[in-house]
Amino acid sequence: MATLVAGQTAPPPRSKFWRDVRRNLWPYVFISPFYLLYAVFGIFPLLYGLWLSFHTWDGISPMEWVGAENYSTLLFDDIWWKTIYNTVWLFFGATVPQLTIALILAFIINTPYIRGKDIFRAAYFMPIVASAVAVALIFNSLFGERYGILNHALSYVGLGPIDWLGSRHWLKPSIALVTIWQWTGYTMVIYLAGLQSINPELYEAARVDGALTRHIFRHITLPLLRPVILFQVILSIIGAMQNFDIPVMLAGGTQSSAPGGTDRAGLVSMVLIYWTAFKYTQFGYAAAMAFVLFVLIVLFSFLYNRWQGRNPTD
Amino acid sequence: MEKVSRRNFLRMTAAVGGLSLLAACAAPAGQPAAGGEAAAAEPVEVTFWWWDDGGNIWADGYAEVNPAVKVNFVNTPFADAHDKLLTSFAAGSGAPDVASIEIGRVGGFTAKGGLIDLKEVFDAGQFEQDMVKYKWTQGSTEDGRLVCMPWDIGPAGVWYRTDLFEAAGYPTEPAEIEALIGGAERTWDDFFAFAKEFKEKSGGTTSLFANAGTDIYGAVYRQQGEGYQEGNKILIEEKATRPFQLAAQARNENIDANIGWWGAEWDAGLADNAFAGMVIAAWMQGGLTRNHPDLVGKWRVIRAPEANYNWGGSFTAIPEQSQVRDAAWEFVKWSCCTADGQNLLFKATGVMPAYKPAWQDPLYSEPVEFFGGQAAYQIWTEIADNIPAILRTPNDLQLDDIVGAELTKVLEEGKDPVQAAIDAEAEALNRIKDTVA
Numbered sequence: 001m002a003t004l005v006a007g008q009t010a011p012p013p014r015s016k017f018w019r020d021v022r023r024n025l026w027p028y029v030f031i032s033p034f035y036l037l038y039a040v041f042g043i044f045p046l047l048y049g050l051w052l053s054f055h056t057w058d059g060i061s062p063m064e065w066v067g068a069e070n071y072s073t074l075l076f077d078d079i080w081w082k083t084i085y086n087t088v089w090l091f092f093g094a095t096v097p098q099l100t101i102a103l104i105l106a107f108i109i110n111t112p113y114i115r116g117k118d119i120f121r122a123a124y125f126m127p128i129v130a131s132a133v134a135v136a137l138i139f140n141s142l143f144g145e146r147y148g149i150l151n152h153a154l155s156y157v158g159l160g161p162i163d164w165l166g167s168r169h170w171l172k173p174s175i176a177l178v179t180i181w182q183w184t185g186y187t188m189v190i191y192l193a194g195l196q197s198i199n200p201e202l203y204e205a206a207r208v209d210g211a212l213t214r215h216i217f218r219h220i221t222l223p224l225l226r227p228v229i230l231f232q233v234i235l236s237i238i239g240a241m242q243n244f245d246i247p248v249m250l251a252g253g254t255q256s257s258a259p260g261g262t263d264r265a266g267l268v269s270m271v272l273i274y275w276t277a278f279k280y281t282q283f284g285y286a287a288a289m290a291f292v293l294f295v296l297i298v299l300f301s302f303l304y305n306r307w308q309g310r311n312p313t314d
Numbered sequence: 315m316e317k318v319s320r321r322n323f324l325r326m327t328a329a330v331g332g333l334s335l336l337a338a339c340a341a342p343a344g345q346p347a348a349g350g351e352a353a354a355a356e357p358v359e360v361t362f363w364w365w366d367d368g369g370n371i372w373a374d375g376y377a378e379v380n381p382a383v384k385v386n387f388v389n390t391p392f393a394d395a396h397d398k399l400l401t402s403f404a405a406g407s408g409a410p411d412v413a414s415i416e417i418g419r420v421g422g423f424t425a426k427g428g429l430i431d432l433k434e435v436f437d438a439g440q441f442e443q444d445m446v447k448y449k450w451t452q453g454s455t456e457d458g459r460l461v462c463m464p465w466d467i468g469p470a471g472v473w474y475r476t477d478l479f480e481a482a483g484y485p486t487e488p489a490e491i492e493a494l495i496g497g498a499e500r501t502w503d504d505f506f507a508f509a510k511e512f513k514e515k516s517g518g519t520t521s522l523f524a525n526a527g528t529d530i531y532g533a534v535y536r537q538q539g540e541g542y543q544e545g546n547k548i549l550i551e552e553k554a555t556r557p558f559q560l561a562a563q564a565r566n567e568n569i570d571a572n573i574g575w576w577g578a579e580w581d582a583g584l585a586d587n588a589f590a591g592m593v594i595a596a597w598m599q600g601g602l603t604r605n606h607p608d609l610v611g612k613w614r615v616i617r618a619p620e621a622n623y624n625w626g627g628s629f630t631a632i633p634e635q636s637q638v639r640d641a642a643w644e645f646v647k648w649s650c651c652t653a654d655g656q657n658l659l660f661k662a663t664g665v666m667p668a669y670k671p672a673w674q675d676p677l678y679s680e681p682v683e684f685f686g687g688q689a690a691y692q693i694w695t696e697i698a699d700n701i702p703a704i705l706r707t708p709n710d711l712q713l714d715d716i717v718g719a720e721l722t723k724v725l726e727e728g729k730d731p732v733q734a735a736i737d738a739e740a741e742a743l744n745r746i747k748d749t750v751a
Contacts, residue, residue, distance in 0.1 A: 059401075060426040060707065061427060144579040148579070165574075259718050264719055275715070278396075278400065278693045279402065279712070
């Protein structure tokens with residue numbers, strides 16, 4: 001079997017290209033569904049969004065080229081930067097705790113003296129299966145200022161009542177609470193899979209050397225789990241920047257007279273993008289927002305990768 | 315066999331991807347181009363979008379009136395019904411033959427293309443005198459076209475519960491309550507004074523209404539006619555200041571129950587007698603009947619203080635994409651512009667017609683069970699026709715949100731109402747400067 005590396009032999013590229021195509025027609029045909037769909041639903045919308053962000057467009061009338069005006073407006077749009085602040089706040093207030101709790105839970109469940117691992121795993125994983133609407137319904141009643149169970153429980157210890165969804169100071173913590181509740185189990189299961197790939201002999205050797213559990217966690221589990229953590233954190237950065245359903249349900253949706261909660265304390269970027277496009281019908285401006293958000297996601301992921309991504313054995 | 319090199323694979327990907335794009339762009343809109351003159355054997359199909367299963371009532375009803383047209387009703391959930399319509403305009407295909415558009419979103423459609431002028435293309439002009447005036451204005455464009463046909467209206471008033479009024483030692487008949495609050499010339503101040511007294515008499519546990527934002531702001535603002543923009547003028551300071559002040563007053567004097575609308579708290583509060591009434595529109599009857607059947611018959615309604623107002627309501631429209639415009643218009647004409655069509659839906663769902671001749675039906679003077687035998691529909695028809703009207707604009711939703719955000723600060727954080735209105739106006743001017751000269 002001959003391996004042909006491009007550039008090794010140098011016949012006219014065009015004819016060679018088509019010769020390759022003819023020769024390998026069937027493999028191309030068989031893998032075509034992926035890249036056809038990717039082109040139509042991935043690449044094209046992305047490029048079209050970029051193109052759109054240099055226009056003003058209301059969705060009906062013809063598009064109008066405005067150059068970089070959308071971007072320069074966005075730079076000084078205080079509501080936009082507030083949503084970025086809210087989004088980043090929720091990353092540190094919800095995603096970071098969720099990743100931490102999930103790691104600790106996974107470590108505990110992975111220890112040999114826990115019985116009924118499957119039950120715990122299933123129980124923690126359950127919230128991710130719940131539909132967003134059901135979650136919203138349940139938490140809206142839990143968070144009720146007057147009739148909510150949370151405030152009822154707090155009243156027994158002499159606290160509250162807290163206006164969970166009305167006060168600008170409590171709205172983001174409330175959203176964070178639901179996010180942590182919903183996503184911890186999912187993250188935990190991924191960590192568990194990573195933990196199970198760690199050779200138990202390493203733990204045994206550490207024990208023999210007299211290491212305590214916290215030493216084992218710090219010096220064996222964490223370093224060896226690093227690739228899994230990296231993967232999970234980057235996914236979480238992407239997920240957190242695109243946070244949509246929980247904020248929209250707790251902080252006032254399309255029909256609410258309090259959009260985004262008191263002083264927009266619960267308005268996140270994705271929700272503003274959606275509203276700007278479909279409520280305010282400023283598709284060009286929304287596309288600019290989406291593209292800036294995309295750049296921010298890439299930037300944050302890249303920075304994290306630079307910080308934590310190098311192999312510990314390097 | 316040769317392996318595919320990476321570079322060639324990428325080339326290949328790009329080539330096939332490009333082809334697929336071409337194919338996607340060239341895809342035909344494959345709609346049957348049937349005219350209105352189809353044979354009876356093969357009915358013309360008209361697609362109709364609405365966000366309520368009540369659409370089937372019209373579809374079935376029209377099948378009996380006009381067998382030559384078959385109405386295919388599609389329930390498009392409200393949350394994304396308008397987005398879907400907008401998307402189909404943007405894509406150039408996929409729009410229904412008859413679309414439903416809600417009052418909050420109508421400004422986004424009247425100011426732009428995509429909908430047929432019902433006066434120019436068809437003879438919709440003949441119905442102008444029959445429709446509630448403000449509704450006709452809202453469905454029209456700045457240059458006088460009518461693109462959205464008035465469908466239903468939401469005349470609003472003060473609702474109250476007789477059982478809780480009785481418990482607090484008040485009479486229950488509407489005439490007596492009106493006299494207590496200040497008669498025909500009652501003001502919001504009279505209403506607040508009564509609300510205060512009511513809360514005291516109930517032992518401080520029951521408020522007269524649930525939320526200063528929804529009940530008070532929602533009413534006082536709409537009494538001036540919905541909309542914060544007229545032509546290229548922003549009217550927030552003019553129209554929001556007093557509603558802000560009154561809502562803040564209600565909250566500060568602790569006469570609202572401080573319970574947000576349309577959530578678990580509101581339902582719990584209603585069951586717990588936390589509030590004895592509401593300031594809301596006719597369409598609330600449907601939801602209350604479904605969710606709180608035990609309260610049916612205990613409600614009464616009187617006019618709101620100071621002025622009549624309307625909250626909500628919808629329009630039907632025919633997108634330019636429609637291939638069966640004539641049949642679509644026949645359906646729109648029957649459903650929105652005849653007493654038969656309008657009252658068929660009204661009887662089933664309580665959706666109040668904007669078409670005034672429909673009110674001639676004896677149905678409208680009959681006692682209503684939901685309101686304990688009060689002739690409430692009569693009141694709705696009296697309220698409906700004297701409401702200020704301004705054109706809707708595409709900025710309506712954004713302006714609503716700007717004002718809504720300031721309202722949260724007024725109610726939750728005690729921000730000065732006058733300053734809040736000034737700030738909202740400034741932000742509106744800053745954000746929509748393109749359209750406001």
